[in-house]
Amino acid sequence: MTTSWGILATGRIAHSFAADLRHVPGARLGAVGSRTPGSAETFAHEYGDGSTRAHPSYDALVADPDVDVVYVASPHALHLEHARLAFAAGKPVLCEKPLTITRADAEALFESAGDLFCMEAMWMACHPLVREVQRRLLAGDFGTPRQVHADLGFVVPETAGARMVERDLGAGALLDMGIYPLTFARMMLGPFTGVAASADLAGSGIDLDVAVAGRHESGAVSALTTSMTAKSPRSASIATDLGRIDLPADFHHPPYAVWNPAGGEPQRIQTPAPVLGTGLGNEAAHVQDCLRDGLAESPLVPRAQTLELLGVMDDIRRIIGVHYPADDASAGQQTAPVDEVGRPHPR
The missing domain is CATH 3.30.360.10 (Dihydrodipicolinate Reductase; domain 2)
Structure with a gap:
């Protein structure tokens, strides 16, 4: 079986994930989507196999019938919006960490997933x-x-x-x-x-x-x-x-x-x-195993653990005085601008 991945956004971590995907048995980059003109085409050319499709919007990416699973690689504040796009198209999701800014938004994201597979991309837990x-x-x-x-x-x-x-x-x-x-x-x-x-x-x-x-x-x-x-x-x-x-x-x-x-x-x-590539490949391989087994959540990164840790980070932010618009906004209403070109990242 081959799993066709769709990558949503083309920032730094998306590049790292696509590079490691080459090391994963049964994986291919099926499509990539970007809101930046030309970015998807450049990305598909660099990491694709010649048949990889480049989409000029995220809506087109998640609607692609040849995409089996969507990797959401956009900035933190946009994860809820973009994961919901994929769920509405019937696509399972691997979403970059943190899954959302707040625990409340993560609960809303998992509720939107329903029975579809959804996992926070905590690659360390798959290493x-x-x-x-x-x-x-x-x-x-x-x-x-x-x-x-x-x-x-x-x-x-x-x-x-x-x-x-x-x-x-x-x-x-x-x-x-x-x-x-x-x-x-x-x-x-x-x-x-x-x-x-x-x-x-x-x-x-x-x-x-x-x-x-x-x-x-x-x-x-x-x-x-x-x-x-x-x-x-x-x-x-x-x-x-x-x-x-x-x-x-x-x-x-x-x-x-x-x-x-x-x-x-x-x-x-x-x-x-x-270790597949830098280790991001092990995360992708684990997701493929979960999809093959018909699971809705990962045993290595279970939903309850993701929610617990987001709640812990909510508590830490309250203590140190860090406040985001997501703390006030109702679930799904974040409209921050997108900057897909990431810079230094701990990966």
């Missing part, structure tokens, strides 16, 4: 090495986890595109990068029961640097940081009662991990399965 660390940790191979430290950040230059700096598009370190440390802590320690946070904000009101202290149902705690102003470590560690697991930069798609048992020799943990 074979991250999954192996989680599997062995939950199996008790490393003792009882008590703490997670995780960080992800980079310096956003002055030339960054609107997606990275404009509040109306959902810009800010927390939604763009902080979601990775939060998701990692959730994967390794279980559900959050509360958070405390501190941040430095830009004059525009977006968050530049954020530090989060989390509590989890298990009694474990997490210390998580993200930045748009610093060359941060981008690493993670899991401390247990028997030792520590270290994941080097970039921890969200690590080349390896190391188990450091107390009083013992370090043990390198390697990926148990191939």
